[in-house]
Amino acid sequence: MPASATLTRRALFASLAATVARPQATRPPNIIVILADDQGYGDLGCQGSPNIRTPHIDRMAREGARLTSFYAQPLCGPSRAALLTGCYPVRNSLMFNHIPRATTGIHENEVTIAEVLKQRGYSTAMLGKWHLGDAPRFRPHRHGFDSWFGLPYSNDMWPFHPKIQRTPGESPRLTAARTRAEFTGYDGQGQTYPTDWFPDLPLMQNDEIVALNPDQSKLTGQYTGRALDFIRDNRSRPFFLYLAHNMPHAPLFPGADFAGRSVRGRYGDCIEEIDDSTGRILDTLRQLNLQNDTLVVYTSDNGPWAPYGIDAGNAGPLRGAKGSVWEGGIRVPAVFWAPGRIPAGLVSSEIAATIDLLPTAAALAGAPLPPHTIDGRNLMPLLSASGARSPHENFYYYEVVLQYTPQGGRPVNHQRLAAIRNRQWKLTLPERSQPQLFDLLGDVGESRDCAAQHPAVALSLQSEAERFDKALRGQLRPLGAL
Numbered sequence: 315m316p317a318s319a320t321l322t323r324r325a326l327f328a329s330l331a332a333t334v335a336r337p338q339a340t341r342p343p344n345i346i347v348i349l350a351d352d353q354g355y356g357d358l359g360c361q362g363s364p365n366i367r368t369p370h371i372d373r374m375a376r377e378g379a380r381l382t383s384f385y386a387q388p389l390c391g392p393s394r395a396a397l398l399t400g401c402y403p404v405r406n407s408l409m410f411n412h413i414p415r416a417t418t419g420i421h422e423n424e425v426t427i428a429e430v431l432k433q434r435g436y437s438t439a440m441l442g443k444w445h446l447g448d449a450p451r452f453r454p455h456r457h458g459f460d461s462w463f464g465l466p467y468s469n470d471m472w473p474f475h476p477k478i479q480r481t482p483g484e485s486p487r488l489t490a491a492r493t494r495a496e497f498t499g500y501d502g503q504g505q506t507y508p509t510d511w512f513p514d515l516p517l518m519q520n521d522e523i524v525a526l527n528p529d530q531s532k533l534t535g536q537y538t539g540r541a542l543d544f545i546r547d548n549r550s551r552p553f554f555l556y557l558a559h560n561m562p563h564a565p566l567f568p569g570a571d572f573a574g575r576s577v578r579g580r581y582g583d584c585i586e587e588i589d590d591s592t593g594r595i596l597d598t599l600r601q602l603n604l605q606n607d608t609l610v611v612y613t614s615d616n617g618p619w620a621p622y623g624i625d626a627g628n629a630g631p632l633r634g635a636k637g638s639v640w641e642g643g644i645r646v647p648a649v650f651w652a653p654g655r656i657p658a659g660l661v662s663s664e665i666a667a668t669i670d671l672l673p674t675a676a677a678l679a680g681a682p683l684p685p686h687t688i689d690g691r692n693l694m695p696l697l698s699a700s701g702a703r704s705p706h707e708n709f710y711y712y713e714v715v716l717q718y719t720p721q722g723g724r725p726v727n728h729q730r731l732a733a734i735r736n737r738q739w740k741l742t743l744p745e746r747s748q749p750q751l752f753d754l755l756g757d758v759g760e761s762r763d764c765a766a767q768h769p770a771v772a773l774s775l776q777s778e779a780e781r782f783d784k785a786l787r788g789q790l791r792p793l794g795a796l
């Protein structure tokens with residue numbers, strides 16, 4: 315798109331904002347989104363974990379709401395795209411994981427939660443993993459965040475990936491990573507990478523490289539310290555904080571104060587450190603008397619990364635894991651905390667998703683929605699009263715073929731609508747076999763195909779899936795490209 319067209323579209327959004335946004339008697343609420351990486355559905359005390367201690371997030375759930383049918387996306391990159399733009403990531407062509415030095419990323423016309431909230435004067439910060447393109451124009455501070463400190467992509471995309479080819483005299487860090495991965499049973503699905511596949515991993519402060527191949531055991535602590543500073547610095551104005559932890563995505567690096575504490579090993583140590591971090595954030599909000607002016611959301615980007623064995627999470631009663639559209643790949647823990655706005659102890663099994671965070675934030679802030687189609691809906695009615703219905707009639711599960719592309723090359727972007735859910739019913743649409751129907755109320759583990767017993771339900775869902783997919787593909791928006 316030519317620059318003039320881009321300017322016109324941005325100007326339109328700004329003028330729309332001026333028209334729609336009205337001064338409010340009270341300040342709009344602060345919004346904090348805490349995103350864990352690859353944390354399974356069962357990996358919180360309040361989600362039934364028998365061996366990971368999360369007292370702070372459990373308390374957050376008791377004081378707020380827990381959504382038990384909350385959907386992310388099957389992989390890290392698409393999940394972040396969905397959360398930040400309010401769209402199924404097929405819609406904005408972000409349905410794959412970017413690798414280092416990619417020539418693509420989030421398009422400049424996409425509108426993130428941070429950009430929505432900037433329209434209402436919010437101070438915005440991001441801490442942690444981005445994964446929507448690492449070239450300068452795709453970075454967070456060019457997509458609505460006043461500042462960013464973190465990693466541009468996954469923490470395993472570095473020279474110490476366990477599947478890097480063995481060479482004589484390789485670094486002890488690589489040997490240690492390989493030893494750990496072999497201990498967990500990780501086989502990398504037969505993949506190996508050449509020694510120069512991943513460049514040194516930069517820890518970034520906006521465009522500045524703070525460290526290369528940083529000590530990852532310090533990351534959660536560094537993010538937490540900066541989160542607390544940001545909250546304190548912005549106590550007197552509305553703010554948006556997006557805290558996207560790198561943990562517990564393999565390789566696992568718990569902080570020194572947490573290593574060895576959990577009976578669930580390194581994975582449990584990392585979650586317990588994130589729980590402690592969350593507790594410190596909530597305590598700070600209380601100390602600053604901001605607890606009635608803040609929404610805090612805790613969730614994960616996808617299910618457990620099963621090939622990593624004991625270094626992976628647990629999806630609890632759900633079938634499948636990261637990368638799949640079985641519930642265990644995409645249904646994630648979700649806790650919403652906003653005293654005074656969300657009643658304490660609310661638990662809902664209604665359909666909700668990370669795509670809903672943008673319109674929910676916009677509604678809370680009194681900010682206009684983006685000028686293009688989004689898929690998310692405002693969750694505040696669902697979160698405000700027990701027994702409320704989901705704003706979604708259906709949820710659509712898009713599957714992606716994980717395709718790392720040659721460095722500098724164009725991504726191979728293959729995705730398909732692989733399942734649909736309508737209330738209790740989920741129809742899966744395998745590529746090479748008959749659709750299967752599951753009753754998620756009676757069979758959350760998706761173990762009994764009941765399509766033969768309910769052919770009309772299966773037919774109706776299949777037809778709705780085809781209708782939605784066709785309509786969506788008629789409105790695809792482009793990927794950003796260098």
Ligand code: MG
Nearest residue numbers: 351352390615
């Ligand atoms: Mg992930």
